[in-house]
Amino acid sequence: MPVDDEPVRSRVVVFGSINSDVTVMVDTVPADGETVLASAGRRGLGGKGANQAVAAARAGAPVAFVGAVGDDPEGRELVRRLGDAGVETAGIRLKDDQTGLAVVIVSADGENRIAVVPGANGLLDAADGAVVGDLLRDVDALVVQGELPVAATAAAIAAGVARGSRVIVNLAPVADVGPLLALADPLVVNEGELAAVAQIEVSSVADLRRHVGALSGIARSLVVTLGGEGAVVIRDGALTHIPAVAAPVVRDTTGAGDALVGVLAARLAGGDTLVDATRQAVRCASATVTAVGAAESYPDFLALLRESQVCAS
Numbered sequence: 001m002p003v004d005d006e007p008v009r010s011r012v013v014v015f016g017s018i019n020s021d022v023t024v025m026v027d028t029v030p031a032d033g034e035t036v037l038a039s040a041g042r043r044g045l046g047g048k049g050a051n052q053a054v055a056a057a058r059a060g061a062p063v064a065f066v067g068a069v070g071d072d073p074e075g076r077e078l079v080r081r082l083g084d085a086g087v088e089t090a091g092i093r094l095k096d097d098q099t100g101l102a103v104v105i106v107s108a109d110g111e112n113r114i115a116v117v118p119g120a121n122g123l124l125d126a127a128d129g130a131v132v133g134d135l136l137r138d139v140d141a142l143v144v145q146g147e148l149p150v151a152a153t154a155a156a157i158a159a160g161v162a163r164g165s166r167v168i169v170n171l172a173p174v175a176d177v178g179p180l181l182a183l184a185d186p187l188v189v190n191e192g193e194l195a196a197v198a199q200i201e202v203s204s205v206a207d208l209r210r211h212v213g214a215l216s217g218i219a220r221s222l223v224v225t226l227g228g229e230g231a232v233v234i235r236d237g238a239l240t241h242i243p244a245v246a247a248p249v250v251r252d253t254t255g256a257g258d259a260l261v262g263v264l265a266a267r268l269a270g271g272d273t274l275v276d277a278t279r280q281a282v283r284c285a286s287a288t289v290t291a292v293g294a295a296e297s298y299p300d301f302l303a304l305l306r307e308s309q310v311c312a313s
Contacts, residue, residue: 016049055262
């Protein structure tokens, strides 16, 4: 078959944040005015966008990342690490500020508390977001989050829609992108983020079932993550519950939600239905909590998914 006749392989383009994560492990989180000794500490690649890009790559998708770092050693190191993870980095811009920094405190139960200095991420603007359109084709999937300036995120969504790409919006943290939110396919949020977006309080699958009619109009489709209850998919007025997969041990939940979004994007770009893609994404996200850290702690998701298919057959 001539090369020109070969099917074009879909890829994932992530427009998002990239940070240097400083993670410290403590038995108990310090109270006001208290100093505690950490049992371990590490510095690594982080930021919601970078985490999601690495997750998509480890799920087998071709991935390009668009974001910003400072012209400093930390930024150069993060770009190198992202490239080593199999992510295309040509879309990363240099900005006149320090590279983003996140301090992550992880307690003995694996839960985290995070403070972020946006740095270069905070200087991305609408022009940067619009450039995303130059990378996209109609067969691609675009992923955005809420960590960047709203104007930049909104411009990226508009560019993705104009290109005919599938736009996956992870509204974490919540940002007001206006009527563009209705074009998300899917919108991915947790219970707290959903409450802020839809003004509806939910804490269980039963709550979501009661409000499925109202929730169906928020976006083209909706994925709500529910922690230990897994996730719910809402599309065309129908609700599907995807139960969680229990992890043998929970060491650090940092980046688990980002892993879900990245794998979800990879599977959607690969042709899965939204329900099937979410099911695989929930499985992969559960596997991340057994190791400390975010992007660089992610396992080979593609191998994990292949193994699960063999076991199910």
